[in-house]
Every structure is written in structure tokens, then in C-alpha cells.
Amino acid sequence: MIKVILWDVDGTLLDFHVAEREAIRSLFLEFGLGECTDAMLGRYSKINKGYWEQLEREEISKQQVLVGRFRDFFAEEGVDTSLAEEFNEAYQLSLGDTIVFRDDSLNIVKSLQGKVKQYVVSNGTIIAQTKKLKLSGLGELMDGIFLSEQLGVEKPNVKFFDQVFECIGKVEKNEVMIVGDSLTSDIRGGNNAGIRTCWYNPFHEPMSGEYRIDAEIASLQEIYGLIQR
16 A cells, blocks of 8 residues: 655646746737747747656756756857856746646645655755646655755656655655656656555656556546555
8 A cells, every 4th residue: 555655746736838838928028029929838848858868867967957957048049148047047946936736736736644644755956846746735745855966866867766765764665656747757756766656647648668657647647556466
């Protein structure tokens, strides 16, 4: 039986893509850069994904991700690349302004209180995640929050999860389940940590790579059936 759930935030409990698009669009106007179109956002998304994958492979630092993605994006769009650092700082704050829950996640987390321990495990920045978790109400429902910037290591590194286990106390690995949308971060991280994995896959993406996936769900409502097994 599952006694502990480790929740990813972006793309799992909260709709990250909506918040991301709203933040970038509003900041383009705020910085006097004009309209940021869907096509531009699509190009940014590819650049951003590449940077995060490099971070997960420990090839670059978090700061290189945060600024480098915008520098590359701006260069591709003909925007002044010297704005990248300032733009990212504003972006981190703006990300928390748009809260969209996935699959009624707030009420799901509420309903699981007292039944299982619940913790946030996220690679998002402290600034962005603190604001999101506060405004969404999710933060106060959790038994703990683990952010990679505070731990000094990113998912999927096993050292991230080692620190989580040091804090949450004695629990058997097979009683812990990570729930997340990222194969490379959440599922690989769960594999590295030796815990159960639940891939949240609402868009029915094909699996690529070699991972141990104990459960695959298209809706967070399916969690109820998993914790009782």
C-alpha cells in the first residue's frame, strides 16, 4: 500500500503550459517587444526543453538554463539578447500569477490528507514555486516541499531523493510513489531512487527510452485506485 506520494508540480498538479504562455506574452508587452505569437512560443518551447534536458543530465547549471533559453530565443527572434537576464527575473515572478489546476488536483490533494503523506518534489525555482504553491493553496496541504534549488541537486539525481528520505523519516521504498509527467525527470528519478513510479500522461504521449513505469494514468483521479493496491 502506498503511504507517501511525491508530487511533481508543473505539468502534473498545475497546468504549466498555460502559465508559461501567459507569462511570456504579458512580459513581451511589458518589455516593449511586441506580440509573442503561438509560433514564437512553439520555438521557445523547443529551446526550453533542450535546456532542461541538459540540466537533468547535469551538463549545465540551473542559471545557465534560466538565462540561456531566453538568450537563444531572443537571438532567434531578433530581440536584444542583453534583456535575457532581466526578462527571466520578471518571468519567475510572473509564472505564479496564472493558476490552472489539472484534473481538480486541489481537491484530490485535500481528499488524500490523512490517508497518505504528500510532498512536493520540483525542479522549479524557489521564487516561482513558492508563489504558485501559496496562491494555489497546494503548499499548505502538503506535508513538506522539496525544491531542487534548496537541496542543491536536481531530479532525477538520486541525491535529490536521498535528501527527501532523510527529511521524511523511515518509510519503505515500495510504499513511496512519485507522480509526474516527465519521463526524464520524475520517472527516471523514481527509478534511480528505487521507489514506485506513476507516469501522468494525459495527452497519451508515446514512451521513449527505457524506464520502469509502475503505473500510467491519464487523469489524476486514477490515483485513488493506485494507493489502495
